Amino acid sequence: MKIVRYIKSAILLISVMTLLAACHDSPEYPNNLYGNFDALWEIVDTRYCFLEEKGLDWKKIGAQYRAKITSETTQSDLFFICADMLDELKDGHVNLSSRFTTSYYRQWWTDYPQDFSMRTLEEYYLDFYWLSTSGIIYKQLPGEIAYLYYPNFATPVGETSLDYILAILRNSRGLIIDIRDNGGGLLTNIDTFVGRFIDKEICGGYITHKTGPGHNDFSEPYPITYKPAKEGRVKWDGPIILLTNRSCYSAANSFASVMKSLPNVKVVGARTGGGGGLPFTSEIPVGWGVRFSASPIYNAAMECIEFGIDPSEGCEVHAPAEELAEGKDAILDFAIDQLKDLPLPENKQ
Amino acid sequence: MNMPRISFKKISFILILLSILLPLNSQAENTDSLSYKGSQRPVTGIYSLEIGRTDVLATYLSPLHYTGTHYGATGEWSKALPFNPESAIMHFDGGLSFCSLLNPAHTARMVGMTGDFKWGMSWRKNLPSSFTATLGGNIGFNGGAYYLMRNSNNPVQAMAQAAISLRASVARPLKLGKIYLLFRDVVTLPSLSMFFAPQYGETYFEIYLGNHKGLAHAGWWGNNFGIDNRLSVSIDFGRTAMTLGYHFYANTQWANNLNTKIFTHSFSIGIIPGGLGLKPKAKIKNSASVYSLF
Numbered sequence: 001m002k003i004v005r006y007i008k009s010a011i012l013l014i015s016v017m018t019l020l021a022a023c024h025d026s027p028e029y030p031n032n033l034y035g036n037f038d039a040l041w042e043i044v045d046t047r048y049c050f051l052e053e054k055g056l057d058w059k060k061i062g063a064q065y066r067a068k069i070t071s072e073t074t075q076s077d078l079f080f081i082c083a084d085m086l087d088e089l090k091d092g093h094v095n096l097s098s099r100f101t102t103s104y105y106r107q108w109w110t111d112y113p114q115d116f117s118m119r120t121l122e123e124y125y126l127d128f129y130w131l132s133t134s135g136i137i138y139k140q141l142p143g144e145i146a147y148l149y150y151p152n153f154a155t156p157v158g159e160t161s162l163d164y165i166l167a168i169l170r171n172s173r174g175l176i177i178d179i180r181d182n183g184g185g186l187l188t189n190i191d192t193f194v195g196r197f198i199d200k201e202i203c204g205g206y207i208t209h210k211t212g213p214g215h216n217d218f219s220e221p222y223p224i225t226y227k228p229a230k231e232g233r234v235k236w237d238g239p240i241i242l243l244t245n246r247s248c249y250s251a252a253n254s255f256a257s258v259m260k261s262l263p264n265v266k267v268v269g270a271r272t273g274g275g276g277g278l279p280f281t282s283e284i285p286v287g288w289g290v291r292f293s294a295s296p297i298y299n300a301a302m303e304c305i306e307f308g309i310d311p312s313e314g315c316e317v318h319a320p321a322e323e324l325a326e327g328k329d330a331i332l333d334f335a336i337d338q339l340k341d342l343p344l345p346e347n348k349q
Numbered sequence: 350m351n352m353p354r355i356s357f358k359k360i361s362f363i364l365i366l367l368s369i370l371l372p373l374n375s376q377a378e379n380t381d382s383l384s385y386k387g388s389q390r391p392v393t394g395i396y397s398l399e400i401g402r403t404d405v406l407a408t409y410l411s412p413l414h415y416t417g418t419h420y421g422a423t424g425e426w427s428k429a430l431p432f433n434p435e436s437a438i439m440h441f442d443g444g445l446s447f448c449s450l451l452n453p454a455h456t457a458r459m460v461g462m463t464g465d466f467k468w469g470m471s472w473r474k475n476l477p478s479s480f481t482a483t484l485g486g487n488i489g490f491n492g493g494a495y496y497l498m499r500n501s502n503n504p505v506q507a508m509a510q511a512a513i514s515l516r517a518s519v520a521r522p523l524k525l526g527k528i529y530l531l532f533r534d535v536v537t538l539p540s541l542s543m544f545f546a547p548q549y550g551e552t553y554f555e556i557y558l559g560n561h562k563g564l565a566h567a568g569w570w571g572n573n574f575g576i577d578n579r580l581s582v583s584i585d586f587g588r589t590a591m592t593l594g595y596h597f598y599a600n601t602q603w604a605n606n607l608n609t610k611i612f613t614h615s616f617s618i619g620i621i622p623g624g625l626g627l628k629p630k631a632k633i634k635n636s637a638s639v640y641s642l643f
Contacts, residue, residue: 024572024603026408031453043412046606047549099456188554207555209548212606219548222560280550281500283411287454291501295550 031285033069033078039284040082040096041066044089046213049277049296053304054090058215061088075286076100082288089292091306092249093279097289108273112246115270115331116180117324121149124327131168134161138169143340146172150193153185153251157192159233166196166234174239174339176332177259184250184275194258195229196236197265202226204258205305206298207278221298226258239342240265241335244311245319250275256309257299266338268315269331276305390434391623393641395425395583399596401615403448405461408608409506409549410497415459417450419613421596427641434639435473438483440516442467442537446493446613463493463508467537469516476519481643483518487537491600502552506609510568510600512542512575520643522627529585529627531643537577539600542568546604566604575600583621583642587628590621 029039041062045051051058065085069078079096083103086094096103122128125147130139135155138148146169150157169175177193194204206221229235242259244252244267253272259265277293284290299305311317319330399421406414423444430437443466450459469487476482492509520533544566547556556564566572581594594617602609626640 024601024608026406026412026608028414039412049550209550210606211548217606219563222555222562225558278550278552279501280503283413283452283457285413285453287452287456289457289499294502 029285033073033075034066036078036284036286036288037066037069037082040290041085043282043284043290044086044292045215047210047280047282047294048089048292049208049210049218049294050089050091050304050306051215053296053306056088061085079103079288086290086292091277091293092273092275093277093291093293095289095291097291098286108249108275109247112270112273113318114181114247114321115245115319116247117319117321117329118181120324120327120329121178121332125329125332131165133164134158136161136165138165140169140172141176141336143336144172144344145336145339146170146175147178148175149178151179151182153182153187153189153255155189156186157189159192159229162192162196163234166236170234170236171344172238173342173344174241175236176241176243176335176339178243178332179248179252179255180243180245180269180331181247182249182252183247184252187251187254190251190255190258191226192229193255194226194262196233197240197259197262198226198228199235199237200228202261203300204261205254205300206302207295208298209295218296221302224297238264238345239339241338242267243331243335244269244272244309245331246270246273246308248272248309253305253309254297257297257305260309260312261300266312266315267309268335268338269311269317269319271310271316272308274306274308276307390429390431390639390641391626392426392428393621393623393625395423395592395619395621397421397423397425397592397594397617397619399423399446399615399617401596401613403450403461403611403613405448405450405459405495406608406610407459407495407506409503409547410459410495410500411452411457413452415450415452415497417448417459419446419448419615421446421615421617423596423617423619429639429641430470438471438473438485438641440467440469440471440485440487440641442487442489448613457497457499459495459497461493461495463491465489465491467514469514471516471518479521479523481520483516485516487514487516488512489514489539505553507545507547507553508609509545510539510542510573510602511544512539512568512573514539522625522643524627529625531583531585531590531625531627532581533583533642534578534580539568539573539575540570542573544568544573544602544604546602546607546609548605549607563605566602568602572603573601579617581617583625585625585627587624590624592619592621593617594619 029035068081087105092108130137134157136150141147203223204226205224208218208221211217211219253275260267276297278295279291280294281291317331317334401419403419404416425442427440445464448461467487467489471483471485473483490511495506515538518535523530576599578597581592583590583592596615598613600611
């Protein structure tokens with residue numbers, strides 16, 4: 001009988017402990033129209049990081065789109081209802097992915113002038129001749145002005161490649177770094193570049209993380225620091241002009257933010273497209289993936305960079321499409337004008 | 350909490366089976382572990398392979414439960430201690446597991462690899478009706494990672510935990526005709542721990558760069574509840590023994606508004622080299638050995 005008593009006690013103890021573990025249940029939604037909609041709404045409500053900055057009444061938006069679900073709604077209809085709801089976030093980092101399509105908010109760049117033409121650059125400024133490595137196109141332009149174009153932060157930049165580029169371009173009055181139409185990629189490439197332009201560690205910005213379901217539940221900001229490139233690497237300490245347009249997004253936006261904080265850098269062109277949130281992926285019961293900004297990134301002055309980086313004062317320039325078609329890139333011309341009268345580096349003349 | 354329904358059926362079946370089998374032989378052979386002087390204290394090793402089902406909720410990766418097949422390999426080693434071989438036992442447990450899981454819609458796959466080891470000591474007491482119980486504790490570490498292939502910046506949830514656990518077991522030898530059996534249940538209950546959990550939105554690259562704030566959490570039953578239960582029946586052939594078992598493993602964590610729940614049910618088959626000492630071996634004085642499992 002003693003044994004039975006022991007067993008009963010053990011079962012009771014295990015039951016209590018299981019209840020303890022059950023205290024932290026996560027909401028679960030059924031795989032039906034409303035279940036999937038509610039799951040998506042809840043993910044954004046508890047995990048998306050810019051609801052406050054954007055002044056969105058997410059409850060109201062959710063109710064508005066939920067009301068569009070009817071007994072006639074098909075699964076593909078639901079996809080587009082959900083996609084439209086996500087578009088309210090006005091965030092290029094937000095996608096809903098199904099097996100038949102992926103939603104994508106494009107207005108962050110479609111509603112603005114392009115200010116760039118690759119053909120114009122290649123034909124009228126590079127004369128169809130350039131050097132390239134690590135996804136970077138570079139050339140010394142007439143007037144001894146160094147130029148490099150980096151179209152995609154997804155392409156890893158090799159340290160040795162960067163050594164060659166900066167060494168080849170070293171005898172120049174200034175360096176133009178063109179990141180127009182760069183839609184982002186790997187944040188680690190920012191470190192590689194920035195390390196060549198600084199001689200001591202700098203704080204280039206901050207990042208915070210969601211610590212709770214509330215719209216303002218964030219951790220203490222953590223400084224994002226950049227270190228100078230290692231000894232022996234080729235560096236650049238002369239003037240730099242960074243060219244931007246509205247299609248600079250995500251990592252390119254962060255790069256512009258960091259570069260703008262350096263004393264020898266001017267940002268020329270148009271405001272970048274933003275994308276100042278680190279995207280994470282989640283999913284809803286039907287199996288669709290949802291990507292969204294999860295962690296906000298700030299500049300060194302703790303200002304949100306989700307809405308883009310403005311050019312330096314007096315450096316906002318646009319390159320109208322008609323001029324680009326005629327071979328004139330007003331943004332690049334402005335940058336060349338800024339550098340053309342500067343002296344060549346003394347020790348390299 | 351979403352517990353897989355299969356578990357209750359399996360547990361009930363085994364409990365019913367036990368309740369039928371145990372009374373069959375009330376004269377179960379009480380192997381003489383009472384004579385200690387000059388006794389041997391063999392290391393009893395149990396080497397098992399497992400296959401079963403796992404349910405994983407890891408909200409750093411996804412708010413959905415992933416389910417699939419669990420594969421494992423475990424080892425248990427135990428030995429009576431010299432200062433009091435009848436009552437004091439030292440044990441060491443280790444294991445590796447792999448699982449391949451799908452989300453409910455079967456549109457995404459997660460794979461997990463984990464490992465654990467535990468070392469501890471227990472106090473043994475002989476109970477009426479040939480039952481033997483142990484109570485003790487262990488310290489251990491388990492770690493691993495779950496990889497959700499389709500995620501962008503959050504493809505991996507790393508797991509790491511160091512814990513002080515309670516450990517209890519009950520065993521009963523039994524002879525059915527000419528078959529020597531040992532029924533045994535071992536429960537391990539992590540009670541105080543330190544475990545790793547990043548914040549939502551925090552990447553491992555950021556951790557690598559130096560943001561270590563808020564990664565380590567003190568755990569107790571309220572935020573890090575787990576249980577490891579191994580129910581087994583071993584058949585002693587003399588020089589070796591075979592063991593068949595059911596293994597239930599649960600590990601839940603709650604930190605930084607992130608929920609992790611892992612439930613595994615698996616069946617195991619293993620061998621015990623050297624046997625259990627239940628079946629008399631020719632030319633070996635049985636009383637000379639003190640076995641640590643019962």
